[in-house]
Amino acid sequence: MAITTMVGARIHRREDPRLVRGQGRYTDDFVRPHTLHMAVVRSPYAHARIRSLDTSAARQAPGVVAVLTAADFKPVIAGAMPVAPAFVPEKKQTPERFPIVEKEACFQGEPVAVVVAEDRYQAADAAQLVQVDWEPLPAVMDLEQAMRPGSPTVHEGGPDNIGWDLTFSADADAAFAEAEVVVEQRIYQQRLAPTPMEPRAILAEWNSGDETMTMWMSSQSPHFIRLFVGGALGIPESRFRVIAPDVGGGFGSKISPYPEDYLVPAAAKLLGRPVKWTETRTENLQNATHGRGQYYDLAIAGNRDGKLLGLKVTQYLDIGAYVGTFGAFQACACLLPGAYVWKQVASRTVGVLTNKVPTDPYRGAGRPEATHLVERMVDLFAREIGMDPAEVRRKNFITEFPHTNPFGLVYDSGNYAGALDKALQIAGYEQFRREQEAARAQGRLLGVGLSTWIEICGFGPSAATAPATGGMALTESAQVRVFPTGSVTCYVGTHSHGQGHDTTFAQIVADALGVPYDQVEIRHGDTAEGPSFGYGTYGSRSLAVGGMALLTAAGRVRDKAKKIAAHVLEAAEEDVVFDQGQFYVKGSPERRKSIQEIAFAAYGAGLPEGMELGLEAVAYYDPSNFVWPFGAHICMVEVDRETGDVKILRYVAVDDCGNVINPMIVEGQIHGGVAQGIAQALYEEVVYAEDGTLRTGTMLDYAVPTANEMPPMTLDRTVTPSPTNELGVKGIGEAGTIAASAAVINAVCDALAPLGIRHVDMPASPDRIWKLMQEAKA
Amino acid sequence: MKHKVSVVINGKQREDEVEPRLLLVHYIRDVAGLTGTHIGCDTSQCGACTVLLDGKAIKSCTMFAVQADGHEIRTIEGLAAPDGTLHPIQQAFWDEHGLQCGYCTPGFIMAAAYLLDQNPNPTEEEIRKGLEGNLCRCTGYVNIVKAVQSAARKMAGTTAVGATGE
Numbered sequence: 001m002a003i004t005t006m007v008g009a010r011i012h013r014r015e016d017p018r019l020v021r022g023q024g025r026y027t028d029d030f031v032r033p034h035t036l037h038m039a040v041v042r043s044p045y046a047h048a049r050i051r052s053l054d055t056s057a058a059r060q061a062p063g064v065v066a067v068l069t070a071a072d073f074k075p076v077i078a079g080a081m082p083v084a085p086a087f088v089p090e091k092k093q094t095p096e097r098f099p100i101v102e103k104e105a106c107f108q109g110e111p112v113a114v115v116v117a118e119d120r121y122q123a124a125d126a127a128q129l130v131q132v133d134w135e136p137l138p139a140v141m142d143l144e145q146a147m148r149p150g151s152p153t154v155h156e157g158g159p160d161n162i163g164w165d166l167t168f169s170a171d172a173d174a175a176f177a178e179a180e181v182v183v184e185q186r187i188y189q190q191r192l193a194p195t196p197m198e199p200r201a202i203l204a205e206w207n208s209g210d211e212t213m214t215m216w217m218s219s220q221s222p223h224f225i226r227l228f229v230g231g232a233l234g235i236p237e238s239r240f241r242v243i244a245p246d247v248g249g250g251f252g253s254k255i256s257p258y259p260e261d262y263l264v265p266a267a268a269k270l271l272g273r274p275v276k277w278t279e280t281r282t283e284n285l286q287n288a289t290h291g292r293g294q295y296y297d298l299a300i301a302g303n304r305d306g307k308l309l310g311l312k313v314t315q316y317l318d319i320g321a322y323v324g325t326f327g328a329f330q331a332c333a334c335l336l337p338g339a340y341v342w343k344q345v346a347s348r349t350v351g352v353l354t355n356k357v358p359t360d361p362y363r364g365a366g367r368p369e370a371t372h373l374v375e376r377m378v379d380l381f382a383r384e385i386g387m388d389p390a391e392v393r394r395k396n397f398i399t400e401f402p403h404t405n406p407f408g409l410v411y412d413s414g415n416y417a418g419a420l421d422k423a424l425q426i427a428g429y430e431q432f433r434r435e436q437e438a439a440r441a442q443g444r445l446l447g448v449g450l451s452t453w454i455e456i457c458g459f460g461p462s463a464a465t466a467p468a469t470g471g472m473a474l475t476e477s478a479q480v481r482v483f484p485t486g487s488v489t490c491y492v493g494t495h496s497h498g499q500g501h502d503t504t505f506a507q508i509v510a511d512a513l514g515v516p517y518d519q520v521e522i523r524h525g526d527t528a529e530g531p532s533f534g535y536g537t538y539g540s541r542s543l544a545v546g547g548m549a550l551l552t553a554a555g556r557v558r559d560k561a562k563k564i565a566a567h568v569l570e571a572a573e574e575d576v577v578f579d580q581g582q583f584y585v586k587g588s589p590e591r592r593k594s595i596q597e598i599a600f601a602a603y604g605a606g607l608p609e610g611m612e613l614g615l616e617a618v619a620y621y622d623p624s625n626f627v628w629p630f631g632a633h634i635c636m637v638e639v640d641r642e643t644g645d646v647k648i649l650r651y652v653a654v655d656d657c658g659n660v661i662n663p664m665i666v667e668g669q670i671h672g673g674v675a676q677g678i679a680q681a682l683y684e685e686v687v688y689a690e691d692g693t694l695r696t697g698t699m700l701d702y703a704v705p706t707a708n709e710m711p712p713m714t715l716d717r718t719v720t721p722s723p724t725n726e727l728g729v730k731g732i733g734e735a736g737t738i739a740a741s742a743a744v745i746n747a748v749c750d751a752l753a754p755l756g757i758r759h760v761d762m763p764a765s766p767d768r769i770w771k772l773m774q775e776a777k778a
Numbered sequence: 779m780k781h782k783v784s785v786v787i788n789g790k791q792r793e794d795e796v797e798p799r800l801l802l803v804h805y806i807r808d809v810a811g812l813t814g815t816h817i818g819c820d821t822s823q824c825g826a827c828t829v830l831l832d833g834k835a836i837k838s839c840t841m842f843a844v845q846a847d848g849h850e851i852r853t854i855e856g857l858a859a860p861d862g863t864l865h866p867i868q869q870a871f872w873d874e875h876g877l878q879c880g881y882c883t884p885g886f887i888m889a890a891a892y893l894l895d896q897n898p899n900p901t902e903e904e905i906r907k908g909l910e911g912n913l914c915r916c917t918g919y920v921n922i923v924k925a926v927q928s929a930a931r932k933m934a935g936t937t938a939v940g941a942t943g944e
Contacts, residue, residue, distance in 0.1 A: 012875070019883055021814070021854065021857075023814065024880045024881070026881065028807075028813075028817070029807075195915055196881075196915055197816075197826060197879065198818065198879070247879065248816070278817075281821070282820055664875050668875045668921060671918035672918050674918055698819070699823035706909070706911075707919040708910050710918050710920070712902075712920065713918065713920055
C-alpha cells in the first residue's frame, strides 16, 4: 500500500461513545411487541433416561402459553446438529445430537423441555413445575476410565467412548534413537469456561404473513447460524434474517449453533409470537461449550549441546457428550513444532466422549495447548541438560522463511530471535537471574519463564478450510458502496464483538479511497445486508481475511472510479494517477477530480460507453496461505513458600503481528489475551463431581480473575510484515492467550526448581503448589 | 399483588406498580427501559448491573425494585452532562481504550464514579481493590485502571459530578 494517513494511527475507537453512554444494543435490549419469554428445563443428571415427562402442572401455571418438548419440536426441526469433519477423517463415532432430549440426557444441562410464558419470571417459575421421572445411568466423567475396555458408555448402546483416533505422523523413532537426552512428561490442560460477560441471548420473530424469520442473537457468526438453523427449520436463507447486534464478548463460545438457536425460532413459529430467551450465568457455565479439557503424553529428544531432534505427542481430548461443531479444531498437532527446527515430530490425537457439555473452540483453540506443550517440553529439556532456556531456544529457532513444518504447513515470515532478544532486554533477564540467585540463597522462590510462541491464524485458504468444515471455505466477503455525494458504507462478513473492527476497517477504507474517515460507515452482523455470505469472527481472521476482502472491494471501486475519472478528464486511463482521494492527469496536476466528484458522476449521464452506472463492489477474498504471528513473552514470579501463592512480579510481551493498523486496539487485544492465559495458568478450572454435577456453576466458584489478580503488563513489538496479503498483516486476537500460560507456568516451575519440583499443572493454585511442596519435602 | 414504587431515575420522577419480587435491575431495564445497565451473572459477582443508589454504588441485581422506593437512582444513561458532554470517567474510558465489547463498561464506570467520589486520588492498588466487585473479560483490566487514573487526574479539583448527584 501507499504511504497512508490513517493506517497505523492510534485512533480512538468510534464504537466507544455510545457504549460508554449505555447506548449499546445487546440482544436482550431488543423488544418486540407481544414477546413471550422462554425458560429451559434441563437435565439435572449427567446421564439419565427419561421414564416419563409430565408438563400438566407447568401448563396451568400463571402466564404460561406453552410447554414444548421433543415431541413438539421433532416435526419442525429437521435432522441433527452439524459437526465439521475437521482434520479427522478417521472419526469413529459422531453421536447424533438433536436440540432437545427425547429419551436420554447425556450431560447435566441438556434441554428436555421449554416453558414459554408472558414474562421471564413466570417462565422460570413454571419450569420448576415440569415433572421428569429420571432413571439415572452411569456417568462417564474421567478420560482414562472412559477409554478402558468395558467402560460404561456416554450414550446407551454406543460401541465405546472413542470419538476419533488419528495419527498425523507416526514416525519420530529415528530422531529419538540418535538423541543423547530424552525427557518425558504428562501435561494436563484443564477444562475452561469461555465466560463472555454477556451470556447468550436470542429473540426470534416469525412473520406468518410473508413467512420470514428474524432472529436477534449474541453470535460471532450470524451467517453460519442462518445456514444451519434455517436449513433445519426449512426456511430459505432469503427469508431468514439473523442479526448479531452488539455482542458482549464471545471468545469462541458463540460460533457454533446451540440447541436454543433452534428451539427459540421454532417456538416462535409454532406459537406465532416473538420469543426471547436470555441465558443465566449458571446456564452459561453449564451449557456454553467449554475449551481445552485435554491431557498429553509427551517426549522430547535432543542432544547435550542443546540441539532439539524429536518430539512425540499423544493428545487425549475430552470431547464431551457430543462432538462440538468445530470440536476437532482443538486437535493441535500441526502446531506442535512451534518456533523450532526438528528432525521429526510424531503426533496422535484421541477424542474421548464423556458425559459433559461438549468442548469447542475457546480463544486460541488448539494453539494455546500446542504452545504450552512445546514451551514446557523445551524448558524441561533445557533443565535436563543444564542450559539456559533462552539459549536452547536460540539454538533451535527457525531462521529461514518461508518454512515448511513437519506437517506441511508453510510459515510465512518471522524473526523469532529478534522478538526474544527484545523481550529479554526489556524484562532485564540477566539482572533478574542475578536477583533470583540472591533470593534463592535467602530461601525465596523467584522464577522466570519464557514463551516463544507462534500461531497459525487467518482462516483461511479455501483449499485447506473447505474440507475441514464440510464444504464451506472460511474465506471472507465485503461490499463497498460509494454514494453519489461520496460517503461510503461498507458491509463485512466478519463480526466485531470487542475487537474494534468499525474503527480499524474504516481506517483501511479511508486510506484506500482517500475519503474522510468520518464518512466511512462499517456495518456487520446482519445477514440481510451486504454480500450473501459472511464467515464470522474467530481464529484471529478478521483483519488478515476480512480486511483484505474490504481492501479488495475498495480497490475495485477505485479502479472503476479511475476509468470514470479518465473519461471525465479526457485522458488515457494509464495517464491518471490516484492519490489521497484525488485523480490527477500525469504532468498536469491542475486537471483533477476528487473521488466525491467521480462518485457523483458515476450515478449520472455520460459515463464511458458500455459502463454501468453506480460505484460499488463486492469482493470475496480467499487468502493464499494462513498467516503466522509470533512473539516472546516473559513472566517473572515469586512463589510464597508458606502458602504456595504465585505473585506475578513482571510480565513482558513482545509480539509481532506484521503491520499494525491501530496500535491501541492491538495492545488491547494482547492485554485481554494475556489475562485469559494467566487465568488458565493460575485460577480457572471447570470442575465436575464424579456423578457429573458441575461444581463451578456460578462466578463464585468459577474463578474469573478480578483487577486484583491481574498484573500490569509491559508490551512492545517487532514488525515483520506478512507476505501473504497486501496489508502485510497477521492476527492478534488470540496471541496473548496462546503465549501466556506457558510463560507463567515455566516461571512457576523455575521458581520451584530448588525444591526439585519439575512440573506443575494448571491451574497452579496455592493448594496445588502447596501440596507439591509438601511432597517434595517428604 | 403489586406494589407502588416511586423513584427518581437520572433526575426524573417515576411511579410504577411492580411485583414485590421484581429485581431492581429488571425494573431499570424492562420497566424504565434503561438498557445500559446489564446483567452478567446471577450471583452478584460480575458487577455489570452496578448503579448508584443515593450516590452509592450498588448491584441492582441484588435489590428488589420495591426496596428502591423513595430513593434516587443514577444509571449510566444519567452520567453525561445534560448537553451530552461525557462525564470525565466516560471520556477516560474512551481515551484510554478501557473497553472492548462494552458489556461490563457501564457497571465499571458507575463503580469508578463511586470509587472516585470516596477517594478522589486513589493509588493503583486502591483502584484495583476498589473495582474488585466488577468483572471484565476483554481488557485484562490494564486500560480500565489507566482510565480511572486518568479520570482522577482530570477530576482533581472539580466536584465529582454524577457520583453523588447534583
